[in-house]
Amino acid sequence: MNFRKHIIYIASLLVACSPTYIIQSHDNDLIAVSSSVDSAIINVITPYQVGIEGQMSEVLTYTKNDLEKGRPQSTIGNFVTDLCLDYANADICVMNNGGLRTTINKGKVTRGKLYELMPFENELVILNLNKDDYLELLNYIVKRGGEPFSGLTIVIDKNGKIISNSWPVDFANGEKVRVLTSDYLANGGDKMSFFHNKEQKNLGLKLRDVIIDYCSKKDTIFAELDNRIIILNDE
Numbered sequence: 001m002n003f004r005k006h007i008i009y010i011a012s013l014l015v016a017c018s019p020t021y022i023i024q025s026h027d028n029d030l031i032a033v034s035s036s037v038d039s040a041i042i043n044v045i046t047p048y049q050v051g052i053e054g055q056m057s058e059v060l061t062y063t064k065n066d067l068e069k070g071r072p073q074s075t076i077g078n079f080v081t082d083l084c085l086d087y088a089n090a091d092i093c094v095m096n097n098g099g100l101r102t103t104i105n106k107g108k109v110t111r112g113k114l115y116e117l118m119p120f121e122n123e124l125v126i127l128n129l130n131k132d133d134y135l136e137l138l139n140y141i142v143k144r145g146g147e148p149f150s151g152l153t154i155v156i157d158k159n160g161k162i163i164s165n166s167w168p169v170d171f172a173n174g175e176k177v178r179v180l181t182s183d184y185l186a187n188g189g190d191k192m193s194f195f196h197n198k199e200q201k202n203l204g205l206k207l208r209d210v211i212i213d214y215c216s217k218k219d220t221i222f223a224e225l226d227n228r229i230i231i232l233n234d235e
Contacts (some may be wrong), residue, residue, distance in 0.1 A: 056112030061215040064222040067104040069097060072229045076100055076117075077148025079223035080207075083214040085150055088203055090126050090180035091168040092151035094137065096190045099182065100148065109215055118208040123183045127198040128176035136194040137179070138165055146229060155230045163232065182207055 067076040080100060081093040102116045129137065141147045142160055153166045169175040179195075183202065186195050215221060 056110065056115065058111045059108045060111055060114070060212065061109045061218045062220045063104055063106055063109055064220055065224070066106050067221075067223055069100060069103055071097070071144075072146025072231065073225055074146075074148065075223040075225060076103060078150065078226070078228070079221065080117075080211060081148045081150035082223070084124065084180055084207070084210060086214065087205060087210050088124060088126060088180045090151070090178040092149060092177060093180040094141075094185070095148040095182065096185060096192075097147055098190060099184070109221070111212060114208065114212050114215065118211060120184070120208070122207045124180060124203045124205045124207055124210065125183050125186045126201040126203065127179050127181065127186055127195055129179055129194070129198070130176055131171040133194045133198075134171075134177050137192075138162055140192065140194065141229075149228065153228050153230065155232065157232050 065075065067079050068074055069076050074097070077095065077097065077100065081095055084093045084095075099120065099122070100117060101119055102113070104113060104117065138154060139162065141149060141154065142156055142162060152168050155163045155165070157163055169177045171177075181192075181195070182189075183200070184190075185192050186198070186200050188196050
């Protein structure tokens with residue numbers, strides 16, 4: 001058995017179940033572990049390991065097609081941003097390609113696979129953007145060659161200039177667009193500077209938990225490429 005793996009499981013359990021302690025000091029000495037002690041530790045850890053592995057291998061749903069990463073849009077990006085809007089009162093949802101860490105192949109979708117997709121403890125937040133900030137967000141998406149988003153459409157020419165978008169709110173009446181995103185991006189992650197100094201409404205929901213909850217309620221899932229971002233190639 002992999003002793004290091006068992007120690008990781010124990011550490012996870014201690015983090016989940018123990019009160020908070022403050023480390024006052026530490027030493028870097030290596031401690032030799034005898035085979036008898038090793039066996040004793042393994043005997044304690046094994047039941048927990050079996051339980052965790054059982055949870056991670058649980059099949060939550062099935063996907064009818066491969067959910068893959070890509071630009072200017074992707075099936076995995078469309079899937080995640082679309083489902084997130086079901087959990088919040090927001091106009092649009094914006095994520096980043098780098099935050100979605102894997103693809104999901106056609107067939108069974110396990111809980112463990114969704115942990116691979118979103119291994120971070122990111123939480124969902126809502127920010128309000130005025131017209132200038134919103135246009136800066138659109139330009140950011142275009143300059144990046146596309147990022148996952150939902151709730152709007154963007155039309156650009158072959159040179160990357162924005163021709164039109166769907167205007168999710170009426171800025172002329174002083175309305176602001178409610179953007180659903182992760183706390184990482186809301187705090188300026190991935191150079192999303194247009195989110196700086198914006199009041200955040202934290203929904204108390206982890207992005208990963210939302211994805212898991214959505215999948216656990218669906219017999220099958222499906223996502224496709226659509227016309228949310230259109231590139232005109234006419235001369």
